[in-house]
Amino acid sequence: MFYFLSENIIMHASNIPANPLGFASKVILARKKMFIALSVMFISPGLISTSFAQDNTSDASALNLDLPAVPVTGNPLGVSSDELVVPVAVLNGRELSLQRESTLGETLKSIPGVSSTYYGPGASRPIIRGLDGDRVKIMQNGIGVLDASSLSFDHAVALDPLVIEQIDVVRGPAALLYGGSAVGGVVNAIDHRIPTESLDGVTGRAEARYGGADNEKNGAVVVDAGNGLFAIHADVYKRDSDDLRIPGYQASDRLRAQQAAQGDPIDLRKGTLQNSSSEGDGGALGASLTFDKGYAGFSYSTFNSNYGSVAEPAVRLDMESQRWDFASEFHDLGPVISRVKLRLGNTNYQHQEIEDGQIGTTFKNKGLQGSLEAEHAKIGNITGVVGVQFQNTNFQALGDEAFIPKTNTNSKAVYLYEELPIDTLKFSLGGRLEHAKVSSDGGGPDDPNNPGTPRFGSAQTKSFDPFSAAFGTLYALNTHWSLAGNLAHTERAPSYNELFANGPHFATGQYEVGNPDLNKEKSNGIDAQLRWKTEKNSFSIGAFYTKFSNFLSLENTANTRGADGEINPQDLNNDGIADISGEQIVPEAQVIGVRATFNGFESEAKFRVYEGHGDLDLKLRGDYVRATNSDTGTPLPRIAPLKIGTGLNYQLNRFGARLDVLHAFSQNRTDTFELATDGYTSVNAMLTYVIPAAFHLEAFAKANNLLDEDIRDHSSFLKDIAPMGGRSILVGMRGDF
Template sequence: MSLSPLWRLTPLAAALLIGSQAHALELQPQVITGNPLGSQQLASPTTVLEGDDLTLQQKGSLGETLNKQPGVSSSYFGPGASRPIIRGQDGDRIRILRNGVGALDASSLSYDHAVPLDPVNVERIEIVRGPAALLYGGSAIGGVVNTFDNRIPTEAIEGIHGAGELRYGGADTTRSSAGKLEAGNGTFALHLDASAREFNDLKIPGYARSRHAPQSENGPGKNGRLGNSDGRQDGGAVGGSYTWDDGYAGLSYSNSDSNYGSPAEQDVRIRMQQEHYAFASEIRNLQGPFTSVKLDAGYTDYEHREIEGGETGTTFKNKGYEARIEARHQPMGPFDGIVGAQVSRSEFSALGEEAFVPQTDTNAGALFILEEMQASERLKLSLGARLEHTTVDPDGKGNERFAKANSSSSFTAGSLSSGAVYTLTPIWSLAATLGYTERAPTFYELYANGAHVATGTYEAGDAKLSKEKAVASDLALRFDNGTHKGSFGVFYSHFSNYIGLLNSGRTLNDEGEEDADGIPEYTYSGVRARFVGFEAQDHWKLSEGAYGKFALELSGDYTRATNLDTGEALPRIAPLRLNSGLLWELDRWQARIDVEHAAGQGRVPRNESGTDGYTTLGASAGYRFNLGGSQWLAFVNGENLTNQTVRYASSILRDIAPAPGRSVQVGLRTTF
């Protein structure tokens, strides 16, 4: 996180600084996401994860990697798939970006659909909590997760550099390897990377099914293992760019391939493949009305097959592109800002007898503007607006199940935002945001109708849904006195129309008829809703002496989400969570001990079960050393060392798929 010192630099940078005077420096990583103007402070709450911190917290999925960050929980569908949830908001409200551009997968469609990205290939992750829809569209109404991999180098590279990593262990006995190579002559730069990961069925305390879960016809399952949770992930990329003093331009190609089981259905496996092509360029120091122009574009070809008993039941395909351009204008009086445009197209299809969504083409175009002004020596303001038009065009292909998907729908969504950062003293500052955002409903929220085998649910959309609308605000007190650095913030979001995936209380058969022995029905419904909560964090430097540097990290978060139409809680909301970590560093050694406490979640809607509280213990240690011209980090990471039963309230599988039990993983990473 941005609260951290040296050991959270990139691995290459950290290795180069070993033993130097810079070892004691505090560096301030600049947040790129939502910050095209390069401001030192953003009004929106943000988190940066990189370097050794990212290495030690890395898991096989993006959601699990970020699960302990303030305000972020996991949709957890076993070790094969999980997506980040921010402040209780999930699915198409959280925009997952790759180098600032959306990668068109199907992870927002369903919890069993993995994000086709292995965090081992990522150099940096930025999280913007709260509405970021201004720059990235209505699907960022809850926040943004942006990953950076340098597959298109943005800066000149001299010579040959690289990195490699090996891991073994964990509750799923992960065996993973990854490598990266970058080379350049100061003008042309080349990037290559590849990774492979295999994992077994997850080790868990006791049986997978909780006391709330219905009894399975196959019995309680295997004691100590989560059945059908094994899998593999492979990926790689090649990219290159031409760089000059005032900019760069480049291309990249990446491929991701995975095969993993669905813990919800013991004979269902998921095979996912994605190819992604990207182009990026930026030109700086221009003369005229604009000082710089930045262009990003990506094309994705995605396929996801759900295989039941060895036979493919449903094939999901998604082809499309996204492109955005940002132009920074010359200062106009007190205003400094950018104007931009974004276009995207998605061609989605679901093939097979068990398809529960129709073929749909979605087109969107948007214009946006963001302005900043230094109102006074202490006060900086930001203002912005976005206008976006979306057309959703379904084709039921004569399938009676999608009879309502017979005409296109179009939506025009507008967003307004404002932010302020006020410096109270050299130590204290206040940050506040206020925004109004709109989001067009997605094709699956409008037209889904059918049993989804991989999740064991029947999903039903509503073709009459209107735009999602929300007013949201943040207020945070930030501090940095050299010993303590952190913040305490509260947030509030009010939705006049919130599209939730809600349990109807009915059980249906595959034909959509009520059946006591059927599967639970979940409907996409528009309701009024309210999200409120807080986030707090502090990095406390305890001491520095002959026995090393000691620091304490404290954090906590809480979200309370309410369906205002019924007065009930909204589903899948993480409970109060408190984290503490004791950090130590001496010369080439580093270590930490972590304790996480999550309260029980008893505030749930009808027809849904709560979760018990838990307290887990974790520990990690690392040792840096040099070998020839390369720098190395050897590490060991232990989690849930007391082997507690952990069930995430944010997971739809909480009653049949607990989180990992006791685990120890070892790894070795090198940079050169």
């Protein structure tokens, strides 16, 4: 099975678009040849060891190959999780492999404080503490992922969980290191495509899975090799899925009742989430020179995805991204500067929205990003870093749904982060100063409301100087208990779509209007955590409160618009189609600045409740967010309800089993233009077995939504027409060598 899937993955790699540079073509050819050889070697039955197969008493923890949770995000000084002032969650190793889903948002939903924008199985971006879009920074190896996912909920994140080795999730304000777009938090996907450590030999992993509610067929192979000085990395993956099977109707009970009350056609589709199938592939080659005190390397990667837009039955999105990265780090340099780290990333991203086989709209985003960071030697007992970051990106939309003009975003920033430990107390202090320019080329079709005037107006440039600062403390009460707290002031420059959008966006069912006169988004926040940890038990509970003096919100107005931009066109038949222009009518939504508050809590715990004939762990989790528009006193939209969960994880030698139960309460605290959402109980189970072999090989079976519930996440823009999958079973196998 592994050999077949690996061969299929490799053959499909021939469809990856070649880079115009001749070197890139040779790179891809070399990658395919290498994977053919390595896949055969990895899957060969001859690798199974008879002596190992007879050993049934091996330590389970060794067989699981669980990696230590060492975060690399949230603190530039490289401290362990217990020493972090900010709350950080880490997924890696076996746990990440077993929790992988088709999108980044769904993969991270099990982390307290995290929900997703779920736009069907093909597109889902993480939401942290109720904040989404441009307020959550998505990074790949410390450099921002350059795509269009923050622009619209139907745009997927341009990275695939199949080849990610670790994901760090920083909850709360992290703006002083990563910019104003990290006010909600940071998600850093680490794939080791640029080797950072010396390697002598060959290591790798492979994974394949089949089944689930969308009948997915996925596989990936990752290989690293080196001779002690030179290290190379290669990976390739492929995924394919059918339309998602759902428990009942595609439209929610509330939506169907609303349609009936308004005299609209009632959506009676059931059993399948139409136009939700997807396919994708990609891979990478990387290489590094590794030294005793550092490394220097580069990588080239491709990402391709084609998936249906659930809200538009005739529309599919065809996405591709090509990316070059360079990274270097050297340490133990001297008595003044002890470490220097450099990262550069160049991305060429494009996706086309294809309707009935014809290209309707093309989105392009190209840019260069980078950071240079230097750690200074100790000044007394103070350690810290100073860094500079830059970004220059060009965005362009062409075609029917080009609701944003051609824009350029240019930003430069300098930041400082310092730590001072004093006995059982540690202080952290940081600040960031940024200069951002967002330029629009203007133009576009004529505005029907102002004949002779382009819809996007004239060319203009807006400049902003966001400043952010944070102060944190970590107090060790004793060897088991600690208390952490953070105060932060963050500022964010408006994004290009918030400033210059002016057009129909049918994926969200709105005519979006930006505001070039927007000011910086500003907030002040406080965050506190109580933590407890012993060798096999841990517990944490945290609370947060963030107050925005200027929260940039996309608010529905009392107007409607036609596709050409005409305000309040006539709809004589009351059928959603303007009889005069023949164009679809949608509500108008404009970006405005409002006062807002976000507050809530997060908690998780793990307890070893039994040791003897195997080990049994109990897991608990819970989170809650309350978000309010302080100007109107009304709730903000798409805020996830209170969620509580529990789970049991049993391990006996090679055999493992787990049961997870999550209950989401109903969400009746809704915005004016959204429906309430019923609560649900999700029950999932998993069985694992480590197969006796000369390398780590584990089979697993996952049963999802055992109660076959109609699960709808309130944080999803399409929650009333796109439920989660029904009862299903997925089987897979993963191996490390």
